Amino acid sequence: MNLLLSLIIASTLLSDYSYEVPFEKGDTQKIYYDESYDKKLTDNSVNIILLFGLRFYQIFISPSQGEVCNFSPSCSNYMFQSIRKYGPIFGFVKGIDRLQRCNFSVRDYVGTFYDSIVLIEKRGFKVIDKP
Amino acid sequence: MRKIFFITMISLLSLMIFTSELDFAKFLFDDGDYYRSLTELKRELFFCQDTQIKEKIVNLIGVNYLFMGDLKSAEESFSKIKDISEGYEKNYLLTLFFQKKFKDLKETKITFEKNNDFVLLSKLFLGEVKEKDFINSSEELKEISDNFFKIKKKNPFLAILFSTFLPGSGRFYSERNGDGLFSMMTILTPIFGSIYYKFINENKTFFVISTSVAAVFYLGELYGSFNSAKIYYEKKVNRYFYEIKDNYSNTIFLPYYSF
Numbered sequence: 001m002n003l004l005l006s007l008i009i010a011s012t013l014l015s016d017y018s019y020e021v022p023f024e025k026g027d028t029q030k031i032y033y034d035e036s037y038d039k040k041l042t043d044n045s046v047n048i049i050l051l052f053g054l055r056f057y058q059i060f061i062s063p064s065q066g067e068v069c070n071f072s073p074s075c076s077n078y079m080f081q082s083i084r085k086y087g088p089i090f091g092f093v094k095g096i097d098r099l100q101r102c103n104f105s106v107r108d109y110v111g112t113f114y115d116s117i118v119l120i121e122k123r124g125f126k127v128i129d130k131p
Numbered sequence: 132m133r134k135i136f137f138i139t140m141i142s143l144l145s146l147m148i149f150t151s152e153l154d155f156a157k158f159l160f161d162d163g164d165y166y167r168s169l170t171e172l173k174r175e176l177f178f179c180q181d182t183q184i185k186e187k188i189v190n191l192i193g194v195n196y197l198f199m200g201d202l203k204s205a206e207e208s209f210s211k212i213k214d215i216s217e218g219y220e221k222n223y224l225l226t227l228f229f230q231k232k233f234k235d236l237k238e239t240k241i242t243f244e245k246n247n248d249f250v251l252l253s254k255l256f257l258g259e260v261k262e263k264d265f266i267n268s269s270e271e272l273k274e275i276s277d278n279f280f281k282i283k284k285k286n287p288f289l290a291i292l293f294s295t296f297l298p299g300s301g302r303f304y305s306e307r308n309g310d311g312l313f314s315m316m317t318i319l320t321p322i323f324g325s326i327y328y329k330f331i332n333e334n335k336t337f338f339v340i341s342t343s344v345a346a347v348f349y350l351g352e353l354y355g356s357f358n359s360a361k362i363y364y365e366k367k368v369n370r371y372f373y374e375i376k377d378n379y380s381n382t383i384f385l386p387y388y389s390f
Contacts, residue, residue, distance in 0.1 A: 096351030105309020
């Protein structure tokens with residue numbers, strides 16, 4: 001149990017906080033996490049708990065579901081980024097809003113409320129929506 | 132006989148040499164091969180001595196860039212010749228409009244009166260004109276303005292008020308019916324769950340879990356309805372901009388060019 005916990009903590013804290021977002025049709029560009037948020041992260045313990053939970057979900061629960069999210073970045077990544085960007089309360093609420101928007105009608109709003117849809121390798125068609 | 136043959140051959144060759152290169156550029160342009168047409172035009176520009184033809188070629192280069200979607204280069208080309216004729220000025224204003232540089236367009240000094248329509252259009256998208264300003268305009272401009280004024284702003288606080296009493300209704304108000312229906316489900320399901328675990332199958336743990344899930348989604352719903360109403364107008368106007376760009380591409384937004 002201790003080994004598992006230490007593995008989770010290590011994977012959470014040692015990850016490079018990078019995420020892939022589509023750059024052009026069928027292409028991906030690696031954008032690294034903005035270092036200016038790091039200060040916020042170390043200052044706020046609530047952030048660490050929330051981000052830890054999200055990382056746990058991403059590593060152990062999400063893979064069992066497969067590619068189900070309609071958006072890019074995915075809902076968990078969106079919440080992760082928005083928590084780091086806007087803080088624990090507003091970021092979390094934004095993430096919940098995103099979960100509610102991730103439904104059967106997403107593609108109807110491409111062109112009006114969402115700007116574009118892209119084909120990402122091994123992930124399929126995704127609607128672009130950044131925090 | 133030999134002399135006549137040589138003379139005819141030389142005259143034919145000279146005809147081939149001195150035929151305008153613009154014909155081939157036109158052929159490529161009509162074929163949709165804008166990139167090669169551009170190369171031909173630039174070659175012609177390099178050898179050209181006549182200033183009037185040079186202006187014409189610069190305009191054609193700009194038009195090629197415009198059709199290729201390189202609006203910055205098109206603007207650069209048109210800006211060199213914009214003061215010379217009405218058509219060239221129109222092309223310059225058109226590229227500014229396509230780049231959504233409404234403020235720049237509004238402040239540009241218009242030399243030819245007919246091109247004032249673009250200033251009016253930019254003011255329309257900046258929200259600085261009213262319906263009565265389009266009374267003396269052309270039929271197409273009137274149509275554009277009529278449809279533009281049909282897009283109404285949504286009040287974000289009204290959306291919150293709707294969502295407070297009936298979750299999802301704030302999103303319905305912002306014409307996002309799918310989102311509204313889904314968020315209604317995400318809130319009402321745990322609420323029914325909490326009622327069930329409180330009164331029918333008494334289980335305190337499940338009651339607390341379902342109530343907290345409902346509360347979290349309720350917060351998200353309030354924010355989502357506010358945000359969707361807030362961005363509604365901006366997104367609709369943005370959509371309308373691309374619609375008119377497509378619908379009037381053969382009339383108002385047709386660039387001026389001649390080979």
